[in-house]
Amino acid sequence: MSRIETADVVVIGAGIIGAACAEALSASGLRVLVVDRGAPAGGTTAGGEGNVLLSDKAPGPELDLAVLSRRLWPELIEALRAELGDEAARVEWEPKGGLVVATDQDAVGPLAILAEAQREVGVEAVELTPDEARAMEPHLTEQVAGAVHYPGDAQLQPVLAATAMLAAVRARGGEVRGGAEAHGLVFDAWGKVAGVHVGRETIACDAVVNACGPWAGHFSVAVGAPIEVLPRRGMVLVTGPLPHVVGRKVYAADYVAAVASSNVDLQVSAVVESTATGTVLIGSSRQRVGFDEALQVEVLRRLARSAVKLFPVLAGVPVMRTYGGFRPYTPDHLPVIGEDPRFPGLWHASGHEGAGIGLAPATGRLLADLMCGRESEVDPLRFKVDRPAVIAEVRT
Template identity: 55%
Template sequence: MHGTRAVILGAGIVGAACARELAREGCAVTVVDRGRPAAATTAHGEGNILVSDKGPGPELELAQLSGRLWPRIIDEIAERDADVRDLTEWDPKGGIVVATTDGGARELTKFAESQRAAGVRAETLDAASLAAAEPYVTRDHTAAIHYPDDAQVQPSGAAAALLADALRAGATLRSHCEIQDAVTRSGRLTAVRTTDGDLIEADLFINAAGPWAGELSTRLGAPVDVRPRRGDVLVTTPLPPTVFHKVYDADYVGAVGSSAEDLQTSAVVEATRGGSVLIGSSRRRVGFDDRLRPDALSPIAAKALRLFPALADVPIMRAYGGFRPYVPDHLPVIGPDPRLAGLWHAGGHEGAGIGLSVGTARLVRDLLLDRPTEIDATPFRVDRPAVLGTTEKGRAA
């Protein structure tokens, strides 16, 4: 593996995490991005590192792996860069899921029970415990579950920390460098051609282009069905301490897991280190249309007020949105592409890419080195019907 030339196509947090893992193993890593590092999807996320929103299965296992890795990686980087804790704003503050209907309470309780069986810490809160944990949350609730292992980072800062550690290990970065097409020899990807006409040669290429991974994979000759899914967030002016955990309503899991193209909204409320409160969230498939839409922002705000009535008079400072890489079966795409030797994929995490980035990179590293992986990587394989755009029976989807 030492000296292997690896090109990471995408300098968001997933690409940065992959670059770090491979550079520290001695690969000659080049990170290529058509814009600036962490300036697209990564910069438009909330920085969530969650187990609370994932039911038993492969994605939860990847989230649990990532949850173990995040504090260890930050500690490792801190040995070389004392400022990394301030840069990443690592905060293992935990999450609280609140139901406000009887039906929501039943579903939340059932969901938490299934998670506990998979090793997730999920603690039922009574009314007094919830009030102590979140003094400003609604008292009109029917159930609440505390997830101590949920955490948060500042996404751009975390990506910058991972990328900087990769550069310290010898990686190089090429910004404002867009890939036009592929060069193949004997069925193997050997180089990519940029829109400037340059050739970048390597032994392997990792598609970590986030929501643009589908478009990029088509240019490379091995399409994967990764599409953009829009999400929007409101940001309040800085407040005194008001929200102490990541708090969301029990509808959030259903909105994330929905495959519907129309608008899905739920209440997600959390504070940042600077005092602003982030209010989400929405999911809608609108291609790469980047307009902010009142019909998405208004229901987000209304649902957040059901959770935190005290926010009613708080000014909204700004709103932002971004594209999440959506795969129809809601599982990431991680590993080698069997159709084109030399091409790998690391993406399709939708809104969970910040949290799952380091676990994804660890899987990529171990698969490349032919090491045993810490979790089963098979469910994330590239040749799944959902990824290749076919049904289980092989018909076009």
Template identity: 55%
Template structure:
């Protein structure tokens, strides 16, 4: 016999975005359930490095959401346990030549107007911040608001805090959502798993890379596609890299819509010692095969940026899939095509950083209160019935085609 649980909302996805939605909804006094076919942080979050970045975002809606989220992460760092590993270490973007430095200067001017702290660093000043950088760089920009968390721990601790709230949150792991229930008028009334029905007037799609699949359960199209990325993990080292350091071309890669392999050096140390090296991007569906070309590019670019890494051993590599939407903005908020359906997915590689702001916007929509910023740019129905590019199809993960959550990945690095 199916168990029935009347709730204010059901959240599909136990990654960091779903956890943040649960946390802020519970804090607003709403009773919610979180359901995932896998474990906590079993998909993109579990393959995440934990970047909380404003440095890579141009002025606009995503940067506004990133700044809101950066403030919320600082607040969360005071209430979540130390296992979350919040580290406000700052970011450093470097330019190889004067032309690139000039472009970075223009980029930073727009960011400053939106509230970002960005300080230009001279060529000599780079080595005060990062002594092991390659010589001959033209300069760069320091972003003190960039930070880091341990993503799987952040998701777990947010869910625990949501469960401890007066309204409470329940978590159902290992349960695939097989149907989004709707009434005769088409409005949402809950979800069904193999074990139970969870009844609620609202369902939040926080399924990450599988957000398009979940949207399809409700009869709507959301063109979320997987974008694969690889990371190298070195042997433990002294803290030879102090900040999140990346070459300026990483910013262009993030904004690109190309399906081809792109790579740019992104290097950072960790408290445990290993250096993490990314980042690649390519749209190859859910192809989990190893790309030696991607790994070769990463290793070469990292050694060019930090020559000290040239002879360091790489202990392992792994990869994950970012939830990509064609305009590089997440889908956040109510879907007017299905009353009671909300989306919180499509953040690509920025989901960990944008999670608190997303959760706050979802909580406001559920509670009917004023949002912290204008949600209009994130409207889930902005793509209509397709993505406008003619290439969307519902992605299927060949390793696990059943539904919206991916297999766990090692949790100290990210694509």
């Protein structure tokens, strides 16, 4: 394939969000170039657990986006299989459900209130007694005070998913370039985006999508349209392969509060799930430390202790490796999806924090609908760029 010198859209960032946007745009008939300064799917996406969750979101715009995404993921996977073949579209999709556990009585009431609110907007949330929860997960702690089962929660392998979507972009005449850094925009006489500088080249295009994940804020500043997207670090422990220990995603009830918190201090909440290979993933931590990649042993210790509290059987199990990543965080905890009013032709798709894997297909669909002038299935206004939490000029 010849290198693209002119594209309809250039997507900056080849992680799961950039891949989903590129896939949706190319499916709409646009010629798409995806560029990433690193390896495609090699940044935040490679450090993700692959969660597709409804359980951790209160009713509102993010849950609306999550419900749409949960419907779209299986449809998208089947479409990619038909287009690319089974092997190229293998993403390890597991609709295994999730279990949220309260280990003290004080957490039972808030968990039940959240579940009732979610049911009112169509999410399946089944309240369980402690005995029912342990019957579902036999290795669960005896200290269960209450639980809610979410059959709609799922998991996939995020690198495989992003790679499959990027393969579809290529199959439709687009291009994906790794090791290619975008560092500036070109504008026409009316101030509309007309191109982007990539390395030593200038690619002519009608639109540019900032899908740089945790680095979206940096890119926005570099092109003169700053948005408030910040990095929030998370760590994960990976055990060696084990006999069947955990059947679904299981997490402590305080995880929901940690997701919604704006606290800059370290927060750790138990999240435990098995993978298709038999390893167990242990999270979750959240920390505002900029782009500091230094390994912090205390974070790992707290992750391990929280997991053992939920699943005592994990005590003494060897940890094979640990990895971390930076999640793109916005102050109001909502993604930024839409066109920048300051520079027509500049679009943003970032700020999903730890929910990017789950929200990717709906984000791509929403962006493509907006760009192509179609009616969207979710209300785009809550995700708009020019809201006070995202643009400093709006706050002043």
